[in-house]
Amino acid sequence: MSINLTVNDKDVTLDLDPDTPLLWALRDELRLTGTKFGCGIAQCGACTVLLDGQTRRACVTPIGTLDGAYVQTIEALDGPEAEAVQAAWMDVNVPQCGYCQSGQVVSATALLQQIPKPTDEEIDQAMAGNLCRCATYVRIRQAIRQASDALEA
Structure with a gap:
């Protein structure tokens, strides 16, 4: 399944299992390693990103739910x-x-x-x-x- 989203102002297409957590798509596929793995159950906050302007725990967010979304990681945090x-x-x-x-x-x-x-x-x-x-x-x-x-x- 192809998921289209914008990550740090770049349009990307991810061909991954829709259940793949956003964290692993960011780190393994897009090589954006600033977002950290801490607990894997959304309890520690190390994997926090902005998803359409709201904080979200990337370790429990399946990419299949993100088609068309805008993700901002620590690497592109600005303003x-x-x-x-x-x-x-x-x-x-x-x-x-x-x-x-x-x-x-x-x-x-x-x-x-x-x-x-x-x-x-x-x-x-x-x-x-x-x-x-x-x-x-x-x-x-x-x-x-x-x-x-x-x-x-």
Whole structure:
């Protein structure tokens, strides 16, 4: 079965089993390895991508459901929110091991695109399910607040 979708502004056709998870299509077929495998059951957030502008766990999203969809991965994340998040991430020194960072950054960017000035509760809600093995949650929240402030300035 051929699945046609747009990934990072490029039209692609995937000839894979429709049950193939998007994560493996991205990593194995398209060689976009920024999206990470963490748990395989949508519980850790390492595989988070934007699907038609909304966060989605790629490890449990079958490509057969994506014909015509737009997928954006960490490799092509751009715009003022993404730039503010990435700058704040470095300034606050969020990453330690870095494994979860692509999913964290994608989720934080999506949050600021939808809610430019989120409350702590909204941050916690948006970032829930994005697990950090190094437990840098306080710095993650601080970086999101800093990115929000930078966008407001």
